[in-house]
Amino acid sequence: MPIQAASHIAIGVRDMQKSLDFYRDVLGMHVSLDAEEELPALGDAPPLKRRGVYLRWREGPHETFIVLDQQLSREPFGEPAGLFQVGVHHFGFWVDDADAIAVRAEQAGHPVVVRPVNGDTLAYGEPSGGVVRSAFLRDPDGNVVQLDQRVRPHP
Incomplete structure (x- = not known):
């Protein structure tokens, strides 16, 4: 079966409030869920506690959404790719x-x-x-x- 739509974009964030100020208040998305979760080990990532804030601009079964993902059990790390670098650059x-x-x-x-x-x-x-x-x-x-x-x- 072919792909029907993009499901979501997960974005690791350092400061949830600053990220909410941007994605919700500047871009106009709305929060559909704000939850703390205990995640099991996934691939090479260890188990962790996180806060996930799910943002949408439309509701529906195949509407793309964003997850702002703040690690609570360890300090966030890493840097996003620069424009036109390897990986998701924008x-x-x-x-x-x-x-x-x-x-x-x-x-x-x-x-x-x-x-x-x-x-x-x-x-x-x-x-x-x-x-x-x-x-x-x-x-x-x-x-x-x-x-x-x-x-x-x-x-």
Whole structure:
């Protein structure tokens, strides 16, 4: 059976409140669950206690969600990949107003890496001729978050 949709993105965070301020208050997602959990060993990760905050922008059985994951049994470690490095170097969201969100992010103290700019839909795996307005932000842990606003669909 083919993939139906992206399920979720799990993001390890150092400071849950700062991350909630960004994903909930700046990007406009809503919390669907906030829970502390004891997780068993998974792969090469040892058992740990964590706080998982699940954020959604829409409800539904195949709607993608985000999990903010703060380790409670040990100090968070590691750094996110830089833009265009090996690994997941950014993730993007379709939005209604990239400019307004970029302003809100900046006012809240989150870096805007690339201010909103128009680009061709070819960069989104679609035929050329449409316009998408994009901006790049950094979340509190340094992950690059892309905002994409469809300005004009491809012909």
